[in-house]
Amino acid sequence: MPAPDQPVVPDPAASEVLPAAVLWDMDGTLVDTEPYWMAAEVALSAEHGGTWDENLALDLVGMSLEASAAELQARAGIRGTITEIVHELLARVVMQVRSNGVPWQPGARELLTAVREAGVPSALVTMSWKPLSDVVLAGIPAGTFDVVVTGDGVDQGKPHPEPYLRAASALGVHPSACVAIEDSLPGIASATAAGTRVLAVQAKVPVPPAPGRNRLASLEQVGLADLRRIAAGELYDLLPAG
Numbered sequence: 001m002p003a004p005d006q007p008v009v010p011d012p013a014a015s016e017v018l019p020a021a022v023l024w025d026m027d028g029t030l031v032d033t034e035p036y037w038m039a040a041e042v043a044l045s046a047e048h049g050g051t052w053d054e055n056l057a058l059d060l061v062g063m064s065l066e067a068s069a070a071e072l073q074a075r076a077g078i079r080g081t082i083t084e085i086v087h088e089l090l091a092r093v094v095m096q097v098r099s100n101g102v103p104w105q106p107g108a109r110e111l112l113t114a115v116r117e118a119g120v121p122s123a124l125v126t127m128s129w130k131p132l133s134d135v136v137l138a139g140i141p142a143g144t145f146d147v148v149v150t151g152d153g154v155d156q157g158k159p160h161p162e163p164y165l166r167a168a169s170a171l172g173v174h175p176s177a178c179v180a181i182e183d184s185l186p187g188i189a190s191a192t193a194a195g196t197r198v199l200a201v202q203a204k205v206p207v208p209p210a211p212g213r214n215r216l217a218s219l220e221q222v223g224l225a226d227l228r229r230i231a232a233g234e235l236y237d238l239l240p241a242g
Contacts, residue, residue, distance in 0.1 A: 124148045
C-alpha cells in the first residue's frame with residue numbers, strides 16, 4: 001500500500017475488467033429482512049416459554065436456517081423438529097414481506113440494474129429457502145438473476161463454500177473471477193472459502209478488516225466502476241480500520 005503522502009495512481013487496465021459474475025447474498029445485503037427474522041425468533045421463543053432478544057439473534061445472522069433452528073431449539077427451548085422450526089420461522093417472515101413489501105436496502109436495486117445492463121451475469125446465493133426468495137424475486141424484473149441458490153438447495157450452508165461454488169459452477173465461471181457481495185461473517189467466510197473476491201457490506205454485524213476484504217457501509221457507496229476495480233484486485237475499503 002502506498003505511503004499516506006504518495007498519490008494512488010489508478011491502473012488504466014483495471015477500469016476495463018468486469019467481474020465474470022456478481023454473486024449476491026439476499027437477507028441483510030439486498031433486502032433488510034433481518035428485523036423480520038429477529039421478530040419471528042423472539043415471538044416464537046416467547047410462545048414456547050423461552051427468552052430471546054436481538055442481541056442473541058445477531059448470533060444467527062448469515063447462518064443456514066437449519067443451524068439457526070438448532071440454536072433456537074437448544075438455547076431458547078423451542079419445541080419441534082429442526083424442519084418444523086424452520087418452516088414456522090419462514091412462514092412468519094414471508095408473511096411480513098407480503099404484508100409490508102420487499103424492504104430493499106439503499107442502493108440495492110440501482111446496483112442490480114447497473115450490473116444487469118452491463119451484461120454481467122448474477123446469481124442470488126441465499127440461505128433463505130425458496131418460499132422467501134420467490135417473494136423477493138417477484139418484486140424485480142425477470143432475468144435479474146441468472147442463477148438462484150437457496151438454503152434448501154444445498155447440502156452445506158454458509159459458512160461452507162458450497163453455496164458460492166454451486167453458483168459459480170451453474171454460471172460456468174471460475175469463482176476467482178467473481179465478486180461476492182455479503183453482509184454476514186458466515187457469508188463472508190463462505191464466499192472467501194470459495195475463492196471469490198468479497199465485498200462486505202456492514203449491516204447488522206460489525207465486519208472487521210482482513211487482507212483482500214473490501215468493505216463499505218451501504219450499497220449506495222459502490223457502482224459498476226468500483227466492481228471493476230475489485231475484480232481487478234484493487235482494495236475498496238471505506239470502513240475504519242479499528
